[in-house]
Amino acid sequence: MEKRVYGVLGISSIMANWNADFSGYPKTISTGETFGSDKALKYPMKKMWDNEGDKVLYIKSMKLSNESKKDITLIPRTLKERYEFLFNVEDLKNCKDVKEVLKNLMSAVDVKNFGATFAESGSNISITGAVQIGQGFNKYEGTAPEEQQILSPFRDANDKNEDAKNSTLGTKIVSNEAHYFYPFVINPMAYKELEEMGVTEGYTEDDYQKFRRTALVSATSYATNSKVGCENEFALFIETKPDVYLPNLAEYIDFKKGSKKNTIELQCGELLEKLGDGIEKVDVYYNPHTTILEGADSFDKFDIRTQKEV
Secondary structure (H helix, E strand, O other), rough: OOOOOEEEEEEEEEOOOOOEEEOOOOOOOOOOOOOHHHHHHHHHHHHHHOOOOOOOOOOEEEEEEEEOOOEEEEEEEEEEHHHHHOOOOOOHOOOOOOOHHHHHHOHHHHHHHEEEEEOOOOOOEEEEEOEEOOOOOEEOOOOEEEEEEEOOOOOOOOOOOOOHOOOOEEEEEEEEEEOOOOOEEHHHHHHHHHHHOOOOOOOOOOHHHEEEEEEEEHHHHHOOOOOOOOEEEEEEEEEEOOOOOOHHHHHHHHEOOOOOOOOEOOOOHHHHHHHHHHHHOOOOEOOOOOOEEEEEOOOOOEEEOOOEEO
C-alpha cells in the first residue's frame, strides 16, 4: 500500500465509562476536559482480533501457576511468556535469531498496526506502528460523572461490625453522556526498513481493510459492564497520495447536542478542496438514526451500523 490515510473515529458513551482513571472516574486533563486515551480505543480492537483467532501479542492473558509448590494460582503471563505461548516457542532465551523474532512480531496483527516495544531476553526491539492514534477528546459540553451505589447480595465476612449483617455496598461510576473523537493517521512507509530486512511484506491494503473493519465496530462489540452504552458512532477515512500531509482532523469536527438528533459538523471540506488531486477518497460513517451530518455533501456517506451507503 502506498497511499496515506487520515481520519477520525468517534465513540459515544451513554451512561457508561469509556476510559476511567485510577479513581474510577472518566479521565480528564488539568482543565477538566474529559478525554479517552489511545489505549482505550486500541483495546477493544485487539480484543476483537483475539476473539476472531488472530495473533495478538499485547493483550492480557492468564495462566495457572504453582510456583510456590503449594497452591495453584491464576496469574497474568509476562511478555516473554505471552510471546512463547503465541508463537509456540519453548524458551525465548534460546532464540538467537533476531530476524525470526522480528518476523514473529510482525505476524501479530496488533504489532503490524500499532508497533511494539520488545525488550526481552537479549532482544531490544522498537517498532514504530504504521497506525498512530491520538487522544480522543470529548466534544459534548454537558458531560458529567454519575456515581451509583450497588448493593451486594453478600455480607463482608471480614467486617466484625454490626453492619456486617447487611450487604456491602459497591460503586459504579459512569458519564451521563460523552462523545469522544480520536484522530488517526496510517503511514505505510513506516515499515520500509523492515521490508528491506525481509521480515515483513509491509503494511498492505489487506492490513488497512482489516483495521478499518475493526475500527468501525469494535467499541460496539466490546460490551463489558462499564462499556455497555459505548458505541462506534462516527468514522472519517481520507485516503491521500503519499506526499500529502494533513493536520489533526479531530480539530475540524464540531458536535452539537439536539433534542431528538445530535449534529456532527465537518469543517475540513475547504482544506480538502484546496488539496485537489492529492485527495483520492473520502468516506464518512455515522448513525443516521441518532445523528445529523453536516459539511459532508461531497463525501461518500455510509451507515455505521450496516456499512451500507446512505
